[in-house]
Amino acid sequence: MGIPPGDDDVVSSYETYVGERVLLSGPVANTDPVRVRITAANGDSMTVGVDGLETAVAVGDVVSVYGILEPDGRVSALETVKKPANNYVRTRVLSALAGLWVLWRGIRHWRPVPSASRIDRRDPPLRSMPTRLRNLWEDDA
Known part of the structure; x- marks a missing residue:
């Protein structure tokens, strides 16, 4: 099993990890629908939609999502952790x-x-x- 692909991996080659379990983390960019901005170490970034998020979030909250990467720019959340922005x-x-x-x-x-x-x-x-x-x-x- 090992460590799931993270922000760097998904931002640099999204299609490679479609259908796999990933661990993504970043600030909430939009709440309806929930979209999270993930940023790679080189500064490149993208937003991904999060399905199955059971916690209420606000723009600016930081969310870590463990889930399955979908082909249309979404991740189906299996586990999530929310960290308030402040x-x-x-x-x-x-x-x-x-x-x-x-x-x-x-x-x-x-x-x-x-x-x-x-x-x-x-x-x-x-x-x-x-x-x-x-x-x-x-x-x-």
């Missing part, structure tokens, strides 16, 4: 904040030594911003 923005923002926190922790506890091509542990670690501000306030008093 999840991506929230995920990206939280990921960026987490990345900044990890970067700060790394800078605070480690220091690069370019001449030796290594990273050494800081002892003591850099002080946090609240500690610096508190010390600045106490020095003025």
Whole structure:
């Protein structure tokens, strides 16, 4: 069985996969009838109709469809998963904040030594911003 053909495969050679089970994912482009825009890694895209979708969707929601590819630009859904459109923005923002926190922790506890091509542990670690501000306030008093 293996991994079913995906967006890249279907966009690049649709006719090859007609009648086969495929796994497609993309944003909903239209809701009546439901059409999903799938995009290949090279940037090429196409819209496919989705039959048998049991979940209510809105334009912009991201849908993953596992089903049988039909010859007329449709896929008969066997399984579907809907991801609300706003999840991506929230995920990206939280990921960026987490990345900044990890970067700060790394800078605070480690220091690069370019001449030796290594990273050494800081002892003591850099002080946090609240500690610096508190010390600045106490020095003025």
